[in-house]
Amino acid sequence: MATPHIELQDNNLIAKTVLMPGDPLRAKFIAETYLKDVVQINGVRNMFGYTGTYKGRKITVMGSGMGMPSIGIYSYELFKFYDVDTIIRIGSAGAYTDKLNLYDVVLAKNAWSESSYAKTMGVSNKKKLAATKKVNNKIKKTAQKLGIPVHEGTIHSSDVFYRINGDEYKEIYEKQDAICVEMESFALFANALATGKNAACLLTISDSLVTHEATSAEERQNAFTKMMEIALNTKI
Structure with a gap:
């Protein structure tokens, strides 16, 4: 059945595992670059989704948009x-430590957030939610086989991209041990708890709040291939 945000009528055209970049054009790039026999499954609001096969396995890739409300809607509809x-x-993330360089891959062990998303959903009052451990373990094994280093740790899911206090990240890094920042995973993990499903998060460092280095928009869309290949090769 179609939902308010996903037009697909046939559930058989969505794989049991969905890879979800924030940028719908990154979803399009992955589908065109890696998948065979691709079918577009969504175009509502230009939030592109595609299903195809990768090494014989059925895979769906679909954009989530930016921020927790957006990924909250799409991931809940997919799960439910x-x-x-x-x-x-x-997705992409900003480094909170000089131990992370541009293009490094990060696996979220858990996500800390100031957000009230999980509480509002009626899932949890906690400010730190964990990724699904069994999925993370499979991701780490896949990365090891591919020879791609992965940094695993706590990440910060923020509701705000432009903070007035630009140095606030230092306190978050020290108190929460959050090694980088993005804007979606806390809501994704909350929805997995709400529906009894599985969720994980792989990130590529796109910029650094420490060194002020940054990638371009085109690089964020097309060049984060290590993260993509780990996700595509992980058999759930």
């Missing part, structure tokens, strides 16, 4: 109404 079992977010 389209029988998706696992969502792996594949």
Whole structure:
């Protein structure tokens, strides 16, 4: 059945595992670059989604948009109404430490947030939510086989991109041990708890709040291939 935000009528055209970048054009790039026999499954609001095969396995990739309300809507509809079992977010992040360089891959062990998303959903009053451990373990094994280093740790899911206090990240890094920042995973993990499903998050460092280095918009869309290949090769 179609939902308010996903037009697909046939659940059989969505895989049990969905890779979810924030940028719908990154979803398009992944589908065109890596998948075979691709079918577009969504175009509502230009939030592109595609299903195809990768090494014989059925895979769906779909954009989430920016921020927790956006990924909150799409991931919940996929979990609840389209029988998706696992969502792996594949996104960009800003480094909170000089131990992370541009293009490094980060696996979220858990996500800390100031957000009230989980509380409002009626899921949890906690400010730190964990990724699904069994999925993370499979991701780490896949990365090891591919020879791609992965940094695992706590990440910060923020509701705010432009903070007035630009140095606030230092306190978050020290108190929460959050090694980088993005804007979606806390809501994704909350929805997995709410629906009894699985969620994980792979990130590529796109910029650094410490060194002020940054990638371009085109690089964020097309060049984060290590993260993509880890997710594509992870068998859930």
